[in-house]
Amino acid sequence: MYRIHNDKLYCHIPVTDEGTGPVVEISGEQEDSLVVTYLQEGLPSKASRDMVAGYVREWFDLETDLAPFYEMAAGDALLNKVVRRFYGLRLAGIPDLFEALSWGIIGQQINLAFAYTLKRRLVESFGKHVEWDGVKYWSFPSPSVIAELKVEDLTRLQLTARKSEYLIGTARLMAEGKLTKKQLLEAGSCEEAERLLVSIRGIGPWTANYVLMRCLRFPSAFPIADVGLHNAIRELLGRPSKPSIDEIRKLASTWAGWEAYATFYLWRSIY
Numbered sequence: 001m002y003r004i005h006n007d008k009l010y011c012h013i014p015v016t017d018e019g020t021g022p023v024v025e026i027s028g029e030q031e032d033s034l035v036v037t038y039l040q041e042g043l044p045s046k047a048s049r050d051m052v053a054g055y056v057r058e059w060f061d062l063e064t065d066l067a068p069f070y071e072m073a074a075g076d077a078l079l080n081k082v083v084r085r086f087y088g089l090r091l092a093g094i095p096d097l098f099e100a101l102s103w104g105i106i107g108q109q110i111n112l113a114f115a116y117t118l119k120r121r122l123v124e125s126f127g128k129h130v131e132w133d134g135v136k137y138w139s140f141p142s143p144s145v146i147a148e149l150k151v152e153d154l155t156r157l158q159l160t161a162r163k164s165e166y167l168i169g170t171a172r173l174m175a176e177g178k179l180t181k182k183q184l185l186e187a188g189s190c191e192e193a194e195r196l197l198v199s200i201r202g203i204g205p206w207t208a209n210y211v212l213m214r215c216l217r218f219p220s221a222f223p224i225a226d227v228g229l230h231n232a233i234r235e236l237l238g239r240p241s242k243p244s245i246d247e248i249r250k251l252a253s254t255w256a257g258w259e260a261y262a263t264f265y266l267w268r269s270i271y
Helices: 046-059 067-074 080-085 097-106 112-126 143-147 151-155 161-175 181-185 190-198 205-214 227-237 245-254 259-268
Strands: 002-005 008-012 023-027 035-038 128-132 135-139
Touching: 002 135, 008 135, 035 046, 067 080, 067 259, 080 259, 097 112, 097 143, 097 161, 097 205, 112 135, 143 161, 151 161, 181 190, 190 205, 205 259, 227 245, 227 259
Parallel strands: none
Antiparallel strands: 002 008, 008 023, 023 035, 128 135
């Protein structure tokens, strides 16, 4: 869905209901700003440019003031070295709710490499693409497309039958307007949004918190059962075994309101 070349990111940003939009180059060559360059002929309309700018700002988490997080982390024995090492890192997100939910479902109980393979197969089988300079740039399939599929359409990609059912079921809820990003953002709290998500078949606490963190931008979202989080804490503490959930809760007792950012930085420490 995107590629990185010479420290610049190239992607197709869908700005219409049909999933079409410009191919852009995003670079950080100018200090304190990201530069978005439109690569195809003709400048898009102002409305399209505004939508692209909004997408990029959300994707790269440009609206968050990290100063309070750094202030908290400076006094935290587990986080202080990590935030010094990766100072400036923002919580890169997934603006599209269906993509975030799908990625959470696909990634359940499998390794990251195979999850990426499955996501690529899904995108290239059912997504749309724009071609520029000989490269295809894909956008994630829309809920309406996946909602019309049968389980066997997805199992042939090596998704399990259960995950295929989950993806199709979630897509149907979204295609019918019964599940929207707006609805979740207006839930009133992170806890209420999580409750709405886990009521959906195939979405448990880990998937819900992953979506709350990466798409809905609740800073208190906390995928506490995440294996990567456990491994990061184990390595930073220099322990031979992973910490228990109770131990993690104690370690995270001072992170209140910043659990999502703490998790993202800890993930980064083991990349």
